[in-house]
Amino acid sequence: MLSSITLAGLKAKAPVKSAGVVVGRVESVSFSNESLRAVVSARIDEEFKFPKDSSLSILTAGLLGDQFLGIDPGGDVDNLVDGDRVRITQSAIVLEKVIGQFLYGKMSEGGGN
Amino acid sequence: MKRVVHRLFLLVTFYLAMGNALAQAQSPDELVKTTIDSIMNAIETDEKISKGDIATTLQFVEARVAPHFDFSRMTRLAVGRPWRQAKPEQREALISEFRTLLIRSYAAAFTRFKGIKIEVLPLKKSEKPEWATVESIIRLPTAVAQPISVNYEMEFIEGRWLVFDLQIDGASLIINNRSIFKREIDTSGIEGLIITLRQKNAEALVADQSPLR
Numbered sequence: 053m054l055s056s057i058t059l060a061g062l063k064a065k066a067p068v069k070s071a072g073v074v075v076g077r078v079e080s081v082s083f084s085n086e087s088l089r090a091v092v093s094a095r096i097d098e099e100f101k102f103p104k105d106s107s108l109s110i111l112t113a114g115l116l117g118d119q120f121l122g123i124d125p126g127g128d129v130d131n132l133v134d135g136d137r138v139r140i141t142q143s144a145i146v147l148e149k150v151i152g153q154f155l156y157g158k159m160s161e162g163g164g165n
Numbered sequence: 166m167k168r169v170v171h172r173l174f175l176l177v178t179f180y181l182a183m184g185n186a187l188a189q190a191q192s193p194d195e196l197v198k199t200t201i202d203s204i205m206n207a208i209e210t211d212e213k214i215s216k217g218d219i220a221t222t223l224q225f226v227e228a229r230v231a232p233h234f235d236f237s238r239m240t241r242l243a244v245g246r247p248w249r250q251a252k253p254e255q256r257e258a259l260i261s262e263f264r265t266l267l268i269r270s271y272a273a274a275f276t277r278f279k280g281i282k283i284e285v286l287p288l289k290k291s292e293k294p295e296w297a298t299v300e301s302i303i304r305l306p307t308a309v310a311q312p313i314s315v316n317y318e319m320e321f322i323e324g325r326w327l328v329f330d331l332q333i334d335g336a337s338l339i340i341n342n343r344s345i346f347k348r349e350i351d352t353s354g355i356e357g358l359i360i361t362l363r364q365k366n367a368e369a370l371v372a373d374q375s376p377l378r
Contacts, residue, residue, distance in 0.1 A: 105241070105242055127245050127246050140330055
């Protein structure tokens, strides 16, 4: 299963979790020269079936914990099979960026008034 | 055997036809660019829209922006697993309310787009010809503010490119709505979600005191 997203610190062997339960592992994290985006491959344990339109997000355990891949089941009748690519993805929330936006946001608000 | 050959032939013509339609259609990045240009132009030049007249803005969004979005797919994706259990009339209601909500919140934010600069980045190669991710960068008028990235996830369906998800600075519209919808469905079911969406839309209607259409 593949997906292209911006990563922060996701590493191979990181868990794939759904509703808090480990359902698989990240196999590799690479960069595609064609799409110029990050590509994450993950393996889901065979016993777990996820619909084709399931979504993937990069999540962090706690505020500063390790990163893992969260899979959220969709509503499709067909399930994901080997080699499928997930298109509904969410990048890691980069804390520095959020803080930066908040600070700059406050600054421009203050400047405007 | 003959039958197999026939099927194969049908398949080939189907792919050829699709390839043709793909080649003839406006490219997805061009489509995003022309749509954004028409929005920015309307904000600059249309007196009512630039003053924040919600009825005129809604009309504009319905006519120029909404046709490029696949609202039924977006709703199905945002509802996720419970969609399978939803009755046909519940599905209809969900699609219509979610569509209204998205269009209204977009139209309501229109006046805030004044002065922003949007750059659509060159299209990168995708895995399948009928898939595209169009990337854009929004630069805010204040010099210190960091640019915001907006990605449009699109698919070529029935002869046109349609958007089914947006990523704003990496955050997916579908994934965020999925978690909000999930909470609602867990506590009060699909019917509860429909009621909440209806209430939200009705409140917005009162807030801007203008008819929906």
